[in-house]
Amino acid sequence: MAQEFTVRRARTSDVRGIQALIEPLVQERILLGKDLVVFYEAVQEFRVAESADGEIIGCGALHVMWEDLAEVRTLAVSDDWRGAGVGHALLDRLLEDAAELGLSRVFCLTFEVPFFERHGFADMGAETVAPDVYAELVRSPDEGVAEFLDLARVKPNTLGNTRMLKRL
Numbered sequence: 001m002a003q004e005f006t007v008r009r010a011r012t013s014d015v016r017g018i019q020a021l022i023e024p025l026v027q028e029r030i031l032l033g034k035d036l037v038v039f040y041e042a043v044q045e046f047r048v049a050e051s052a053d054g055e056i057i058g059c060g061a062l063h064v065m066w067e068d069l070a071e072v073r074t075l076a077v078s079d080d081w082r083g084a085g086v087g088h089a090l091l092d093r094l095l096e097d098a099a100e101l102g103l104s105r106v107f108c109l110t111f112e113v114p115f116f117e118r119h120g121f122a123d124m125g126a127e128t129v130a131p132d133v134y135a136e137l138v139r140s141p142d143e144g145v146a147e148f149l150d151l152a153r154v155k156p157n158t159l160g161n162t163r164m165l166k167r168l
């Protein structure tokens with residue numbers, strides 16, 4: 001029998017569960033660690049997957065970077081639930097959110113290339129943005145924006161990862 005779960009908007013009471021879920025991945029340097037305050041500030045970007053008994057078993061966020069552009073970040077599923085469709089359900093929901101927001105491009109930086117390819121993401125190679133947009137984006141203090149621009153200061157984060165893009 002398929003294991004049951006639901007995907008919903010995150011609540012502030014989920015934040016500690018989200019942080020616990022991603023902590024092992026931060027230790028493995030798969031995801032970037034963030035302070036608790038950053039998670040609370042970003043709670044409206046997050047969707048969570050919840051098991052039938054109320055456990056947070058997955059999370060993911062969509063961070064808007066520009067008029068047409070957002071990043072999928074902090075997508076993670078707990079070890080016990082991998083391979084059960086939770087990651088795909090979360091990513092589908094984040095892409096629905098992106099369409100609702102009127103975005104046309106979604107970026108991600110990942111080791112999970114085949115997983116994202118199944119959702120229409122492709123290696124973005126040397127693709128970049130128009131110089132006027134670049135000049136604006138480069139002003140952001142956000143690490144994800146720097147990763148999208150492939151700035152030298154975030155090279156340690158991007159090492160071994162693939163920069164991928166999906167057009168909606």
Ligand SMILES: CC(=O)SCCNC(=O)CCNC(=O)[C@H](O)C(C)(C)COP(=O)(O)OP(=O)(O)OC[C@H]1O[C@@H](n2cnc3c(N)ncnc32)[C@H](O)[C@@H]1OP(=O)(O)O
Pocket residue numbers: 025030031072073074075076077078081082083084085086087088089108109110111112114115116118
């Ligand atoms: C951009 C960022 O935020 S970082 C990048 C992503 N995150 C990470 O790398 C963190 C570590 N990884 C993870 O947490 C997980 O492995 C994730 C999020 C990448 C995938 O989560 P999962 O829940 O295991 O994915 P899901 O089960 O939906 O799909 C994985 C595979 O399981 C299989 N699968 C999918 N649905 C089902 C299902 N209903 N039943 C059984 N197997 C299934 C598929 O073969 C799928 O293969 P595919 O990825 O090649 O399409």
